[in-house]
Amino acid sequence: MEVPAACAVLAAVVTLERIQSGAHYPSDVATGAVIGLAGVLLTRRAPPLILRHWL
Structure with missing residues (x-):
């Protein structure tokens, strides 16, 4: 599993725990x-x- 996917899974678990x-x-x-x-x-x-507007 890639790092962003692992972080999303962890965030979802924490979210559910905080609500529960x-x-x-x-x-x-x-x-x-x-x-x-x-x-x-x-x-x-x-x-x-x-940068596009400044250069």
Whole structure:
């Protein structure tokens, strides 16, 4: 299994555990996932876009 897939599996397990234990509501976890994915997209796409406009 590749590293990103292993990280996704681990994140899913932690997500289910946090919901099952009552530490977070499902909406809290979903919101965190959306924020995390947005951060990943910005981190991966912003540098080339910034460099393209500056150069």
